[in-house]
Amino acid sequence: MSERPTQLRRIWPLNAVLVPVLVFLVVVVGVGAFSAARAPGQALQERLSVTEDKLAEAEQKEGVLTTDISAASERISTLQVEVADLRNKEAVAAAELAAKQKELDDARARLVELRARLQQAVKVLENRLVAIYKSSEPDLLTVVLESDGFDDVLERTEYVERLEDQDSSIVGRVRELRNEMQETVQTVRTARDEIARREAELERTRTGLEARTAELASARAEQRETLGAIRIHKEELEGDLSEISKQIEKQLAEIGDGTLPAGPIRGGSSGFIWPVDGPLTSGFGFRWGRMHEGIDVSAPSGTPIRAAKSGEIVLAAYSGGYGNYTCISHGGGLSTCYAHQTSFARTS
Structure with missing residues (x-):
């Protein structure tokens, strides 16, 4: 200048x-100083300005796409980290689920055992009730009235109490086994529901993250394709600018030094x-x-x-x-x- x-x-x-x-x-x-060359030179100038504007627009689009692609890449990287973290959580959850499954299997085995023992206890109770009915075992008042003396009363009373204790033990055992079986059934149901809930939650989260990652990767690929086309267009515009400049230089050479x-x-x-x-x-x-x-x-x-x-x-x-x-x-x-x-x- x-x-x-x-x-x-x-x-x-x-x-x-x-x-x-x-x-x-x-x-x-x-662009010559002579009036004869003014019109062609102005036409070339207009072509030059239009081409420069198109080039500037292409550069602006290139910048925007480059920024968008960079942002998409960062988001994909973040999602990939989240997916990896989720897979680690899945591994931990899988171990916990395995433990829950073992607990469930143990509970089911315990349930089978309790049912068998309950059936046996009920059978013992039924047999005892039948025996009481058939033998017409006296109650405590009858034993006292029919005793020959105090010693006989004590002996008969202890016998009746032992029978009553035995009967109470049988009934209590039946009740205890029944309650334990009900608790075990509830434990089995809770464990089963927890396993199903956690499996579904992990599956939904992983599927969502993988779908989002695929969506971003697809958008990034499309943006890269568009960016490639814009860069090719830029090269063409730059070639046009060079060609216009050569034409202007040629005009100048024809006009003077x-x-x-x-x-x-x-x-x-x-x-x-x-x-x-x-x-x-x-x-x-x-x-x-x-x-x-x-x-x-x-x-x-x-x-x-x-x-x-x-x-x-x-x-x-x-x-x-x-x-x-x-x-x-x-x-x-x-x-x-x-x-x-x-x-x-x-x-x-």
Whole structure:
């Protein structure tokens, strides 16, 4: 970029001088200064601007997709960790379920044993009741009345009490076995229900996580496919830009050697000047579905670019779709930037 110190002090009015303004100056290689070449050069400039906009849009989509793919990959990694953790829990649960199953098997075996013992106890009780009925065993009052003396009373009383104790023991054992059998049945049912509940819960959780992981992996694969197509499209657009630039250079070669004067200075009362003397080919604002954050001014290749106002160069570097790119700070939060320069140069 070239600057003339006497010209940096002149100012051209802008519509929004109270906020930072970016002026993107497009120096078109190969657009001749002669009226005969002006129309073809402007057409190429328009093609160049359209292609650059498409390239910027593709780069924006590429950035969004790259971010989405990265986020999906992170989520998949998180889900995979959750699935692995769940599988560890399943292993622990499997051991617990095995213990529950053994408890269930033991309870069932105990139930079979209790049923057999209960049947035996009931049979003993039935036999005892039959024996009592057949023998007409006396009660305690009858024994006392029919005794021959005190010693005989004691002996007969002890006998009756032993019979009663034996009968009570049989009845108590039957009752105890019946209660134990009922408790065992409840234990078996509880263990069985717990096993079924935990198995179903683990299955639902694992199935849900695996389905979510598969869904994210599918979406990521689709995004990667789209990203690949966008990158191919980007390469095609970059090829178009290169071809347009070559056409512009060819026009310039046909017109002359490309060494041109800076042209007259057009300025205003607010302190800014036009960087070059050329037509405005694209203004500030929305176009082709996106914001154009500057203006495009057409000028022949090699035309020196003046700073719109004196200031300090804060950036001079190649910048993607902008090509050679320079930014100048004018103070007060205001800067102007200049893109698509054929080379860097300055005068102080």
